[in-house]
Amino acid sequence: MSCTLRRTKIIATIGPxxxxxxxIRExxxxxxxxxxxxxxxGSATWHEETVQQIRTLADELNREIGILVDIPGPKLRVLTGSPPRDVIAGDIIHIAGEHMNSPGSVLVTPPDCIPPVCPGDMVLIGDGAVTLQILKPGPPMRTTVLSGGTIREGMGVVIPGRRPDIPYASPRFGEYIRRGAxxxxxxxALSFVGSAAxxxxxxxxxxxxxxxxxxxxAKIECRRAVEGLADIIRDADGxxxxxxxxxxxxxxxxxPNIQKLIITSCSQQGKPVITATEMLxxxxxxxxxxxxxxxxxxxAIVDGTDATMLSAETSVGKHPDQAVMMMARIATETEKHLPYL
Incomplete structure (x- = not known):
């Protein structure tokens, strides 16, 4: 499919x-x-080989393909190598930092990203696939399961409204910047930006x-970022x-309303905006x-987004090339009905 007539750009996440x-060619x-x-x-070696493959194939096909490196922010994840764990409502689950001696606990990393918490706070694992409520801050953190499911390695662990007591530009963040650069x-792309600073x-x-x-x-993915949106848009390039x-x-x-607010605000300030996550x-x-x-x-295209992004659809999905093709078809058809000047 030719991309020359399509204005909306398509970002696809590369994964296993x-x-x-x-x-990649498809x-x-x-x-x-x-x-x-x-x-x-993924590992640094895998990232390096993948970027080189993309560039080599882009050259062979005579296409301009941009590379977007996504830098992790201060976010907790279930430790890699953790066995899958099925939980049901009412179970008592302990959460501990990866180096803590706490047999039976769900181990999370990096441990310095565990924020100060209070009894009653919610813990959402895997974008809310599993929901817990904190009974005792710990350590280890003692919780009860409100909504069950399977806890797997690599799943994000979010405690809404709570931030870790570390600077955004931590030594770990600096190392990721060095690797990405x-x-x-x-x-x-910067994850979990909280302010223009x-x-x-x-x-x-x-x-x-x-x-x-x-x-x-700048990725807008927390309440603090929404509250500081105008300043973040001013200082970011997108x-x-x-x-x-x-x-x-x-x-x-x-x-939905926050998405529309962000797209409108970016359009007013002349900054490009990407709409991402679970689109297909x-x-x-x-x-x-x-x-x-x-x-x-x-x-999202009608509202004015400049790009749409595929995440799991292309990184771990069964039909990565078909997902890209479908996104392109939707964008091309939608743009036919927009009053571009």
């Missing part, structure tokens, strides 16, 4: 399902404009790597409506999206 050269031909590499998952990407701190670190001018995309964690940090019913989620396992998903993508 799409890192093979044949799949995604480029299907309409991928920017490849996202998420440093939250080594790939000489076209864009850097976080963006300025990141620019200082990038300048030390000789990349002071690289465009920074904005991502990161609906996954945003829909965990704030009530789900608020997300059913295509993780199916070859065809739901009608609601198609409408979601179209509505």
């Amino acid at each position: 399902a799409s890192a093979h050269p044949r799949i 995604m480029i031909l299907s309409g991928m404009d920017i490849a996202r590499v998420n440093l939250s998952h 080594a790939f000489r990407p076209d864009y850097i 976080d963006i300025r701190d990141a620019r200082i670190l990038l300048a030390k790597q000789g990349m002071a001018d690289i465009p920074i995309i 904005i991502m409506v990161a609906r996954g964690d945003l829909g965990v940090e704030i009530p789900l019913e608020e997300v 989620e059913s295509m993780v396992s199916r070859g065809r999206p739901t009608r609601a998903e198609v409408t979601d993508v179209a509505n």
Whole structure:
């Protein structure tokens, strides 16, 4: 499918399902404009090899494919290597830092990102797939299961309204910046930005790597970022409506209006905006999206988003190239009915 007539850019996340050269080639031909590499998952060697593959294939196909490196923020995840754990409502679950001697606990990393908590606080694992309530702050944190499911390695662990007592530009963050800058990407995305100061701190670190001018995309995924939106838009080079964690940090019913607010605010300030997360989620396992998903993508384009992003659909889904092709088809058709000047 030709991308020349499509204005809305398509960002596709590269992961285990799409890192093979044949799949990357099909995604480029299907309409991928920017490849996202998420440093939250995978090794440094895997990231380096993947970026090189994308660039090699883009050259072979004579396509301009941007590289977006996603830098992890201060977010907890279930420790890699943890066995799957099924829990049901009423179970008592302990949560502990990865190095804590706490047999039977769900171990999380990095431990310094465990925020101060209070009894009654909620804990959402895997974007809310499992919901817990804190009974005792600990350590270890003692919780009860409100909504059961399976806890798996790598799942995000969010305590809405609570922030870790560490600076955004921590030594760990600086190391991720160094790793990301080594790939000489076209864009850097910053996770869990809380204020414009976080963006300025990141620019200082990038300048030390000789990349002071690289465009920074600020991901809006917490209440604090929404409250400081105007300043963040001013200091960032672009904005991502990161609906996954945003829909965990704030009530789900608020997300649609916040998305519209972000898109409108970016348009007013002349900053590009990306709409992301679960846009074609059913295509993780199916070859065809739901009608609601198609409408979601179209509505974001009508509202003025500059790009739409595929996450699990292309990183771990069964049909990565088909997901890109479907996104391109939706965008192309929607744009036919927009009054571009």
